[in-house]
Amino acid sequence: MLEGLVSPENLSLSSMDMSVLERLKWLRQQQQKQVVSQSSDNSPELLQILQFHESNNDELLQSTFSHFQMLGSGFGPNPNMGFGPSREAMDGCISRRSSLQMDPVDTMGFMLKNSEENRTISSKNKRKSEVKRREEEKTEKKIKVAAETESNMKGKSSMSNNTEASSDTSKETSKGASEIQKLDYIHVRSRRGQATDRHSLAERARREKISKKMKYLQDIVPGCKKVTGQAGMLDEIINYVQSLQTQVEFLSMKLAVLNSELELALHAYFTNLPVVNASKPSIMVDVPLFPLDQQGSLDLSVINLSQTTSIEAPSASWETQSRSLFNTSSLGFHY
């Protein structure tokens, strides 16, 4: 099933090439020594690809070189660079041309990694497949767009590629183009300029999750939309939470001061109400129906939503106040 992945014309080497080639050799030695049964199904495929690569390596390089020479320009400033970085540069240019090309070398690297690390990760990968598929769609579009737009900017891009390649050796900023789907495990397509090892993928997924939730928070917290960037937003959110908490404290102080009135109201209120449960719809139904015998004649129709009801008897006033309070708190709020 991996035959379809390999098409010599479309090969584009990634910057992981050096490491991949080294690994290829290493692995070859390993596998020649070890028994095949040590690893699972992937090893025969590995071997196939290894052999294929060995034979085609020269062709590969030559083809890519020719590609690059066609591009011309930008390679000038770095004549003394080693083979590796130049391949990086070429890779970048080529990858821009061929948008969604297959890349067996990267698969190699990927598969090698998989075999080296334990297959216990496979289960995690399968779970991640959903996330990755979504990423796939995103990245596919991105790569297509990138390919279109950047075919116009060949010269500049190759320049920038070279400088980047010279300055940076880490995987993170490698101009890795699209990758092949690893049919057994997760289907991954890396975005431009992002690495594809498991950890960074996990990091990326996690970061996206967090940013999504930050957006949600942004909607809730007022005044958060103006500030951009996660740090600023988090600051705003923290301030908001702190202010809410101080508000609660302040209001409880006020309530403590209003203590006596509160007590009366509550006493009256709760001796009248039946046992309270937290069911929402029943609350409003219970209140009007309850007889107010103890309070004398309180006309229920008198209870309106305003808080400044004028009632004769003081006890009744507390009662209605608390009741109207309750009404307002449930009905009068605008939210």
Added chain:
Amino acid sequence: MASADKPINTDVPEKDVFTLHFLQSLSNLRRQNTFNSPEKTNDRVKKIKKAAYVSMARAAGGTNRLWSRALLRRAAKENSKVVRFPRRKKRVTCLRRRRSNRRDPVEEEEAERLRNLVPGGGGMETSKLMEETAHYIKCLSMQVKVMQCLVDGLAPK
């Protein structure tokens, strides 16, 4: 981490529920004691504040939310009560910590601060923390409105 993206659910019950719980807790305070007794205002304030938080936690969904659970547990500790919570299905916190998923140092400083603010924030991963914060904020604002209304209603005219 690997689960599909569920829609973020931060539904908060309406104000009736909050009001009800709050008034209930206040009346409990009355019954317990000595509201009339010459306590210092500070103690009273603290009691009321605690009652407010506990009622908010209960109104907001009891033990279904991490922060409310932590709040209730904290309050119960102060009262030296033994509180039992229904077992959750998954024990996520241990696994998460071992994986040390929380990286990204810039973000984590702020997340630390948030963790200190939101009850129960210590045991959560950052993404979960965000959800809890959102719900917590909603409930807090509701509680503030309720209390404000109460205060306005009772203010001397």
